[in-house]
Amino acid sequence: MSEPGTARLAESDVVHVAKLARLAITADEVERYTTQLGGMLEHFADIDSLDLSSVEPMTHPLPLSNVMREDVVKPCLDRGEVLAASPASEDGRFRVPPMAGEA
């Protein structure tokens, strides 16, 4: 992949990212996303010069901790309702095409 901050994005980057994101994309889209995402990364260059090494990242807007629940069973969803709303099911389970080749 290209260097961060150079705001250049190769088509190979877009292909790689689409694979990570499990998005089938056409050659047209590869070209379009390369241009558009590249443009956005260029725009993001406004933060390149900021030295933030002494600033803590904010993972949360709130200073909460230790949010926990008691270990008590509650009613489950109805399997029939859930499977009926699924694309495919069989024997009380969700059915998918062969998984060979899945990483």
Next chain:
Amino acid sequence: MSIPTTRSTSDFAGVIALAEQIRNGDRTAVDVVEEHLARIDAGNPELHAFNLVMADSAMAAAATIDGQIAAGNPVGVLAGVPVALKDNLCTHGVETTCSSKILQGWKPPYNATVVDRLAAAGAIGIGKTNLDEFAMGSSTENSAFGPTRNPHDPSRVPGGSSGGSAAAVAAGFAPFALGSDTGGSIRQPAALCGVVGVKPTYGTVSRYGLIAFASSLDQIGPFTHSVADAAVVLEAIGGHDPMDSTSLPRPFPSVSGVLDRGVEGLRVGRITDLPTGADDDVNGRLDAAFAALEAAGATIVDVQVPAFTFGLTAYYIVAPAEASSNLSRFDGVRYGLRVDAPSTGEMMAASRAAGFGDEVKRRIMLGTYALSAGYYDAYYGKAQRIRTLIAQDFAKAYAQVDVLMTPTAPTEAFHFGDKGDNPLSMYLCDLYTIASNLAGHPGISVPYGVGDEGLPIGVQVLAPALGEPVMFQVAAELERLASK
């Protein structure tokens, strides 16, 4: 001084008024629901505020409420009042789509917490409103089911992403609506549609059952005709929810009681280093609002929030990054669209390609890139540090002032297709709203007259976390000043 107005939305009865009439027996809930359904029938085909109108269930719920009132049973504070729900809020057994093909036809097996709370308060769901697909957009043009039109001028957008909710209230389809605000998605359409819109403090309204866009930014809030109505709605839906780990362990700050206190002695901040880009008429309305508040007894204080300007970049890294992860669950396995393919991997990739629209894909790509190996520190990590910077700068400003005031959106409602091909120009719609999402702070947009083209303009009041009382106090005064 009189402020020019467009088609007035105050022609429609508000939440408090309707609830009172129904409770007092002046009107039945059935009558109220019928009236709103009639307006929907007449106006929604053009405006497309709703993806789904829940006429039958609304009528049934109204009859139940009327029965309870007739029997002298106690009813909730919102009893009989119709509500329009953004179509990213889960409603048990009622189609919930996020305006995406990938979820078309999906009926959740559970309710969002806010939906349960509204029902407990007696409010009646009247429909699911259109949005930019998965709340990604600022114009509601990105809906897979067609755009929503602005009731003030149907050739223009209502703003977004909660454009359907804003339009529904502005058009009188419902006296209030819920939306979600990740970077301005309540406040910006509220401004463009001339209604009140609130994004409360992060953690004050449960996100359980809100289909996530960016988890650390998303917050649910109301659209109403008045500041007072917004206060009542927030008090009904807010407060701690054990189903949301990021929900604050406290009730929603009480705001209804502060609305008539005026602004005497309050300090209202003007951000002198605010990013430029707002139209002159927008800045003009903001200046008028500052002048009016000053005349009403507030002190206007110039402050600086230097990091505000980096908010846009931080937002357009953080939000897509979280979204790329949140939207990965739409894989064609358990619910939603599936495109058949010879293997599960291909099925997932094909389903997602077919189910997501262009803007959603673009943000998933951007977010995936920002989190990928070797880029995390340069993008996501850095953006999260900018959030801290923004919060620190806000803290310094709030040491000097009680609230800050900015434009809500840089322009009046624009025409369809105006933001065209360049996604960045659309992103600039959120220039003034995203900083409070990044910091977790509350913000409210209050209509304050119209611009050059005769369309509504909103001003935004910002406050520190849990600063809703003072924010509402100022907003209520602005509302009074606007109608003078």
Next chain:
Amino acid sequence: MTMTAEPPEAAAHDVDDDVDIVNGYELVVGLEVHVELATNTKMFSSSPNHFGDEPNTNIDPVTLGLPGALPVLNKAAVEHAIRIGLALNCKVQPSIFHRKNYFYPDLPKAYQISQYDIPMNIDGFLMLPDGKRIGIERAHMEEDTGKSTHVGGTGGRIHGSEHSLLDFNRCGVPLVEIVSRPDIRTSEQARMYVSELHDILVAIGASDAKMEEGSMRVDANVSVRKPGEPFGTRCEIKNVNSIRSVGRAIDYEMRRQIDLIEGGDTVIQQTRHWNETDGRTHTLRTKEDADDYRYFPEPDLVPIVPSADWIEEIRESIPVLPAARRAHLSTVTGQPASGEAISVVTARGQDEYVLAVAHLGGDAGRALIYVKEAFADGPDVPAADLAVLTRLEVDGRLSATQAKTVLAELVANNGGDAEAIAAAKGFEAMDSSALESVVDEAISADPAAWEKYCNGDQKAVGALVGRVMKATKGQADGKAVTAILQSRRDA
């Protein structure tokens, strides 16, 4: 089945010598062990954590990754995880959760909520029974995935299957992943590590740790090197489903890697699958197509910051651990702590019982052996009754053979008066002078055997002992008879 005491354990040796060198190569192993926690509910939702139910019955919006669902952390899972950390001598620190993003049909959200760079427990160790110390790098919390079944093709294998079926009952079950340092140097140590870890987890009640049900799963990172050289390239072995397989898989993989290197090839970093049937490891995937997991802090959850008080409270709930129990039992019984009898009896949780027998005046050494041999299904014999029996034997009033008969009777009747049983069976105390005269009679009766025995033919002793047994109707203690014969011969 013998009822002899354990042979004394080989003296503990210096741990640095504790390596097997094969063809000049040293084995280096680190283990990653996933254990399912013994909670009522899932890690982040309130559906049951229960094995073996009908598919997709223990499901809720969070488990299925439904749109809008949010995780809420199970307090009991956190307590178990802290308990595991403390039992493994870890530092328990404030921690956060990350999302590990990857697409797989058994992972509904397409991310696993896991702990990444700030795990709950770090820097611990586990002592093997032989005294070798294995470092624990971390023990962190994460959620389990669902289960897929492959239909069509051969034998439920993923390759060649026509489609797959998904059950999400296991999805969201709380796990702790215990990552050892690469301190393991022999496959036997690896087995001991897993066995000891199992016993600790069961003892503290954090998991039932059943490898056969998948509630304890072992991945082995295996590499080889010439002693003193840096670590070699490692392969991760998955699907090791029993303690026996841990040893076999590591031995196989070590051999494979040595053969590769000796044959001029290099070891490629990859994930390999242990096949129990053919006894080999097979390539699952190589490092090149390793995922980019795009870890980032889970925004739907907040940090866990356990207070010192809470940690102490959890520490106090931890019972005496197997190693300490074995040491105690060793002191009381005089048997080696790492010997089979103590290991077995402690693992079964019967050490308390043996101690009770000793406390009631019984002989702890004999009690240990009785319990190990006869109480596999749990002792239903009052400790006091067993105490009486051990005394009868060690006081010489019953032979070992007689004691065994009485023990069988006690087990069959869930207890009883050992003395009365012995009397009813006609077992008499035979004093040593009486026994000596019977032995002398046997020698006179079979001088040929005696001759052979005196000339060093050990087999001849059988004939003499047999005569004594016949004369005493089996009541004589075989060992005592042999001892008398020996003293007569050596006199």
